[in-house]
Amino acid sequence: MDRLRNLASQKAVVIFSKSSCYICHSIQTLFYELGASPAVHELDHDANGREIDWALRGLGCNPSVPAVFIGGKFIGSAKDVISLHVNGDLKQMLIDAKAIWL
Structure with missing residues (x-):
């Protein structure tokens, strides 16, 4: 959970994703279209991806x-x-959050 909190606070917008998830891709695209540049952490490419996945589930994310x-x-x-x-x-x-400016 500490690693999750650390990663989540490194940038104004942080998205935890999986490279095979089309909904994840759509959400990333939405943020790019709004002018934000999110930090994207692909859990299936992260050595600690399973640990982060379980921490996210602990926050109520299902999936x-x-x-x-x-x-x-x-x-x-x-x-x-x-x-x-x-x-x-x-x-x-x-x-x-200062992720975009007018």
Whole structure:
């Protein structure tokens, strides 16, 4: 869990993903289109990927990816990110975290 917290706070936007997950790819694309440059950690390419996967599940992520952190705070999975985007809150969260500028 300490490694997860450390990685999640290294950049304004952090996405834990798996390279074979099309939903993960879609969420990454959304952030790029909004102008953010997230740190993406592909768990299937990380030596500690299983450990991080279990830590994400401990936070309530099921499935464990994609898991999104903004400003070091756990935001949620794809459905949470899409909900925030649809209601207009995601962009403001990115501005507040200094992930994007107007």
